Amino acid sequence: MPNLAFDTSHLLAGGLVLVSFVLLYQDRLYSMLNVYALHALVLALAVAWQANIQNAPHLYVTAGLALGFKAIIIPVALRRIVERLGIHREIETVVGIGPTMLAGMALVALSMVVMLRVTTEATPIAREDLAFALAVVLLGLLIMVTRRNAVSQVVGFMSLENGLVLAATGAKGMPLVVEISVAFSILIAFIVIGIFLFRIRERFDTVDVAALDQFRGERR
Amino acid sequence: MTGFALARVELVLLIPLAAAALLALLPGYRLTARLNVAATLLTFLAALALLFTRHPAPGPYLLVDDLNVVFIALNTFVGFTTSVFSASYVGHELETGRLTPTYLRFYHAMYQLLMCAMNVALMANNIGLMWVAIETATLTTVLMVGIYRTHEALEAAWKYFILGSVGIALALFGTILVYVAAQPVIGEGLDAMVWTKLVAHAAKFDPALLNVAFIFLLLGYGTKVGLAPLHAWLPDAHAEGPTPISAVLSGLLLNVALYAVLRFKILMTANAAAVAPGPLMVTMGLVSLIFAAFMLYRRRDIKRLFAYSSIEHMGIITFAFGMGGPLANFAGLLHMTMHSLTKSGIFFAVGHVAQAKGTQRIADIGGLTETHPWLGWSLVAGVVAIAGLPPLGIFMSEFLVVSSTFARAPLLAIPLVFGLLVAFGALFLRLNGIAFGEPRGETHPVKASYGPLFAHLALVLAAGLYLPPQLVAWFQHVSQLLG
Numbered sequence: 001m002p003n004l005a006f007d008t009s010h011l012l013a014g015g016l017v018l019v020s021f022v023l024l025y026q027d028r029l030y031s032m033l034n035v036y037a038l039h040a041l042v043l044a045l046a047v048a049w050q051a052n053i054q055n056a057p058h059l060y061v062t063a064g065l066a067l068g069f070k071a072i073i074i075p076v077a078l079r080r081i082v083e084r085l086g087i088h089r090e091i092e093t094v095v096g097i098g099p100t101m102l103a104g105m106a107l108v109a110l111s112m113v114v115m116l117r118v119t120t121e122a123t124p125i126a127r128e129d130l131a132f133a134l135a136v137v138l139l140g141l142l143i144m145v146t147r148r149n150a151v152s153q154v155v156g157f158m159s160l161e162n163g164l165v166l167a168a169t170g171a172k173g174m175p176l177v178v179e180i181s182v183a184f185s186i187l188i189a190f191i192v193i194g195i196f197l198f199r200i201r202e203r204f205d206t207v208d209v210a211a212l213d214q215f216r217g218e219r220r
Numbered sequence: 221m222t223g224f225a226l227a228r229v230e231l232v233l234l235i236p237l238a239a240a241a242l243l244a245l246l247p248g249y250r251l252t253a254r255l256n257v258a259a260t261l262l263t264f265l266a267a268l269a270l271l272f273t274r275h276p277a278p279g280p281y282l283l284v285d286d287l288n289v290v291f292i293a294l295n296t297f298v299g300f301t302t303s304v305f306s307a308s309y310v311g312h313e314l315e316t317g318r319l320t321p322t323y324l325r326f327y328h329a330m331y332q333l334l335m336c337a338m339n340v341a342l343m344a345n346n347i348g349l350m351w352v353a354i355e356t357a358t359l360t361t362v363l364m365v366g367i368y369r370t371h372e373a374l375e376a377a378w379k380y381f382i383l384g385s386v387g388i389a390l391a392l393f394g395t396i397l398v399y400v401a402a403q404p405v406i407g408e409g410l411d412a413m414v415w416t417k418l419v420a421h422a423a424k425f426d427p428a429l430l431n432v433a434f435i436f437l438l439l440g441y442g443t444k445v446g447l448a449p450l451h452a453w454l455p456d457a458h459a460e461g462p463t464p465i466s467a468v469l470s471g472l473l474l475n476v477a478l479y480a481v482l483r484f485k486i487l488m489t490a491n492a493a494a495v496a497p498g499p500l501m502v503t504m505g506l507v508s509l510i511f512a513a514f515m516l517y518r519r520r521d522i523k524r525l526f527a528y529s530s531i532e533h534m535g536i537i538t539f540a541f542g543m544g545g546p547l548a549n550f551a552g553l554l555h556m557t558m559h560s561l562t563k564s565g566i567f568f569a570v571g572h573v574a575q576a577k578g579t580q581r582i583a584d585i586g587g588l589t590e591t592h593p594w595l596g597w598s599l600v601a602g603v604v605a606i607a608g609l610p611p612l613g614i615f616m617s618e619f620l621v622v623s624s625t626f627a628r629a630p631l632l633a634i635p636l637v638f639g640l641l642v643a644f645g646a647l648f649l650r651l652n653g654i655a656f657g658e659p660r661g662e663t664h665p666v667k668a669s670y671g672p673l674f675a676h677l678a679l680v681l682a683a684g685l686y687l688p689p690q691l692v693a694w695f696q697h698v699s700q701l702l703g
Binding site for chain 2: 114115118119120121122126130133134137140144150153160161164167168171172173174175
């Protein structure tokens with residue numbers, strides 16, 4: 001039993017990285033939203049496990065937020081937006097799936113090398129969590145870079161924020177201020193994005209960011 | 221006494237917050253524009269009171285010390301003058317129908333919220349709170365950049381939002397790493413995020429972890445400073461939003477992000493085993509300076525031109541702080557102050573120019589000194605100041621940066637001077653077409669408010685001619701704090 005705490009948190013954090021990879025190769029918006037819900041669910045489990053082993057009941061709030069808000073409310077709301085805008089077709093990617101996956105693997109290797117080397121003084125659980133969290137953050141960035149569609153960029157951004165929450169909960173005893181702020185920023189981000197999506201819809205009849213590019217002031 | 225002092229600290233934050241709530245509810249242009257000015261004036265007065273009295277003891281969340289009081293005073297002053305400019309600017313925008321009354325209400329509320337968030341970021345003694353404040357400031361400016369709802373404005377806001385969020389996410393990861401580094405030394409909980417405690421114990425932190433944390437923080441907050449190669453949001457956001465927002469972005473928000481970098485730089489220097497933050501900042505500063513200097517030549521939009529000039533100057537300031545040492549830090553602080561005043565002044569002029577000409581395209585603006593003598597000549601004065609000609613303040617601060625670099629690292633001075641000269645040439649090339657020659661393009665009368673513009677230019681001129689000894693002593697003291 002002594003290693004159950006470590007093994008489980010390792011499993012859940014690693015699972016989050018795995019789901020990030022699944023997110024990376026989705027080419028339809030609906031399936032992307034489904035995978036994002038799974039991402040948030042795994043995050044909720046990982047955070048709840050941290051709350052359990054750290055004896056930090058306030059972390060259950062973060063876990064609950066991840067479960068209720070990110071795994072259910074946001075995917076449902078985004079699905080409705082996608083339906084209303086009628087953009088459930090394929091997502092245009094900037095580069096192909098193959099190179100993207102290779103880049104993703106390189107990023108994961110990078111975050112392992114960097115984080116495991118510098119966190120020798122931290123506890124093993126915090127080390128693993130931070131390394132995996134950095135991987136999730138970098139994969140989120142990769143998703144944002146390789147998609148052109150506004151909704152999928154938003155999903156990439158939210159998966160990135162999930163990585164941050166994983167890091168914040170892995171750091172033992174980090175004040176709640178930060179968790180609330182992260183959840184809060186997700187909320188604000190979502191509202192902002194909602195406004196943007198509707199405005200974009202109103203003006204362009206497309207949420208493809210490439211369509212926005214041609215209006216840029218200086219490309220003439 | 222401490223209770224009174226704390227109340228003053230909170231006033232700087234509560235006035236804008238209350239004003240934001242009030243302005244969100246009140247209709248009518250005349251009333252709200254005046255209220256906006258009154259609120260920023262009150263905030264400025266409260267900040268002045270902070271400047272001239274003893275600092276309260278630092279709490280777990282808020283801190284006022286000799287370093288940030290300079291930033292707060294500058295922040296609230298430019299916030300006040302910009303609100304005066306904004307009053308006449310939005311009046312014109314309402315008449316031409318670019319803004320509707322509903323959006324105006326939203327704009328004023330966001331303006332005050334932005335002021336509040338920036339003041340919180342400057343006063344934060346807690347690195348988590350600092351992050352939240354900078355994030356809030358970013359979101360409010362994103363909303364304001366998109367307020368015209370044109371294609372360009374939406375694209376600019378979207379780009380700013382995406383790049384800003386990435387930056388802010390990297391900064392949060394860095395903040396978490398600082399906590400992880402502090403936790404074994406200071407213990408769990410709130411104390412390990414309080415800046416004053418972090419600095420006191422920084423010598424015992426794990427240096428390797430601090431190094432990685434600083435890289436994340438520099439990249440994250442550096443995005444907000446507009447340092448190359450993470451600057452892509454900056455020109456668009458400046459060009460497509462309302463001009464008062466361009467003035468506040470260039471003059472204030474970039475400083476706030478730089479201030480965050482400086483706080484963490486002090487933390488790094490307190491740990492002898494950690495990598496020196498200077499060379500990293502010097503490199504990013506130089507790259508931004510030279511890149512922006514060359515980009516200045518190809519600008520076709522007048523607001524974009526000055527946005528690139530902001531990248532250039534933030535590069536110089538980051539370079540100066542990266543060099544470190546009393547003289548370079550002094551030069552950096554002075555340059556930051558002068559740049560804030562000059563650049564927001566230029567944007568005041570540019571805002572009215574764009575209204576007078578009905579366009580921001582440089583090709584359609586010409587002979588301003590003939591058609592609008594006051595506006596044209598004050599823009600000329602502003603560009604002369606920003607390009608670094610004597611006897612204005614920026615000449616002095618740039619001279620200090622260059623001479624201190626020559627004294628300590630002559631090889632670095634070569635690219636620095638090169639970048640300055642390239643930018644100088646670009647600015648005058650463009651200015652020549654805009655201000656002199658045959659009048660071009662359509663011309664509308666414009667009710668400009670020259671007060672804020674002249675106030676800024678006068679301050680920059682005064683600083684170039686004579687710096688009061690008290691101010692010099694104060695800046696020198698702060699330079700020593702920066703290490």
